Amino acid sequence: MQHEREEDVLRADIAARLAAGLQTQTAPLIENDRQFAELLASLRGLRADDVDGKLKLGGFVDHPFGGEQMRCQECMYYLVHRKWCDLPELALPVEPSWWCRLWRI
Amino acid sequence: MANLLWLQGGACSGNTMSFLNAEEPSACDLVTDFGINVLWHPSLGVELGDNLQKLLRDCVSGAISLDIFVFEGTVVNAPNGTGEWNRFAGRPMKQWVNELAKAAQFVVAIGDCATWGGIPATAPNPSESQGLQFLKRDHGGFLGKSFVSRAGLPVINVPGCPAHPDWITQIVVAVATGRTSDITLDEFQRPRTFFQSFTQTGCTRNMHFAYKVSATEFGQRKGCLFYDLGCRGPMTHSPCNRILWNRVSSKTRAGMPCLGCTEPEFPFFDLAPGTVFKTQTVMGVPKDLPTGVDKKSYIALTGAAKNAAPEWAERDIFVV
Structure with a gap:
């Protein structure tokens, strides 16, 4: 329970940062696996608790993205009930309506 | 004789x-x-x-x-x-x-x-x-x-x-x-x-495939290996999960992605760096979809499956 509360707090904190206009790198879009691997490598260079760094490099936004309205809800890394991004390089509490550049389906 | x-x-x-x-x-x-x-x-x-x-x-x-x-x-x-x-x-x-x-x-x-x-x-x-x-x-x-x-x-x-x-x-x-x-x-x-059947037939991770819960690292005892780790079970013809290896297991049961070794293209992508044990995608969508499934249906199915996924599907279910 304590763990869940901590995740809720962090999720709310991230939401506040994004709502306040945190500038993240939504471009360039990841078009292939080489680019995906490069971005993962950059994320691995961050400290595990560098939330801002993950948000910026990942290109997080607090709304669906693009013409296809891509969002965490459909992403392979999203755990629906925990509201959690299970990609080891991110490992962040998220909302289903958010999106980042590491989205994959 | x-x-x-x-x-x-x-x-x-x-x-x-x-x-x-x-x-x-x-x-x-x-x-x-x-x-x-x-x-x-x-x-x-x-x-x-x-x-x-x-x-x-x-x-x-x-x-x-x-x-x-x-x-x-x-x-x-x-x-x-x-x-x-x-x-x-x-x-x-x-x-x-x-x-x-x-x-x-x-x-x-x-x-x-x-x-x-x-x-x-x-x-x-x-x-x-x-x-x-x-x-x-x-x-x-x-x-x-x-x-x-x-x-x-x-x-x-x-x-x-x-x-x-x-x-x-x-x-x-x-x-x-x-x-x-x-x-x-x-x-x-x-x-x-x-x-005739697919490697996926009989895989113990099929419920994770159905609910679109992905394994994201080797050794995880939850999640399907298809979405991220390059498993070719849904499009490879073999009975590996029907006729078990050493009578006890298979690659996918043990957490190892199927490499598609019974298909003519094996080894896939000519073993180019980054193609082994990694699902190949274009703009986040797998290049090779399960046999018989088109991209549009796959996206629709994913949305529905994620919405329907029960809580247990996200947990480690192979606890001894």
Whole structure:
């Protein structure tokens, strides 16, 4: 329970940062696996608790993205009930309506 | 009594190891219960030198009736089509293969290398390797598209890297006991009895596939290996989760992605860096979708499945 509360707090904190206009790198879009691997490598260079760094490099936004309205809800890394991004390089509490550049389906 | 001859071309002996580990039936059962006379095998044959050459010549001439010719490994053509890189019993192996295939009642290719070229035929294919009747997806191979053995069948392909032990012995027994009419072959000449269903059939992670919960690292005991870790189970024809390996497990059950080794393209993407154990995607969508599923349906299915996913699907369910 304590763990869940901590995740809720962090999720709310991230939401506040994004709502306040945190500038993240939504471009360039990841078009292939080489680019995906490069971005993962950059994320691995961050400290595990560098939330801002993950948000910026990942290109997080607090709304669906693009013409296809891509969002965490459909992403392979999203755990629906925990509201959690299970990609080891991110490992962040998220909302289903958010999106980042590491989205994959 | 059926005479069986097993030769090996460009190969690692993996299929021989597999064959010797067979259980239902075992390699010994072939001899004692099913009347198969193993004329020669690389790991079992006792003849050497002149005696072996005579045995092979007698098979070619018909002095010894050759009922089943089993070939493991690629037909090596290098350098420059001569086959000199793979000499056996005094001449290039490819010459023996050509003559023995024509003399045999049945020809059985065991393993990826013999069926479609496998790893040795991966670009740039320095050994100029071919499978017996295919090179990757191209029909033809070393023996040619129109080849049929004396019994009227094309090469029977039993692919895999290696082929499962029991696939090998069960097909050999079916041939030796005159039950070839029971063996129907698919477009790649694989026996349908083994290669009609998918590797995914029987996978213990199927519920994670259904609910689109992904394994994101090796060793995780939850999640499907298809979405991120390059598993080819949903589009590979094999019974690996129906006829278990060592009777207890399979790659996917143990958390190892299926590599698609029973398909002609194996190894996929010519083993280019970043393509192994990583699902290949374009703009976040897998390049290779489960057989029969189009992109639009896949996206719709994913949304619905995620919405319906129960909480337990996100937990480690293999707790001891």
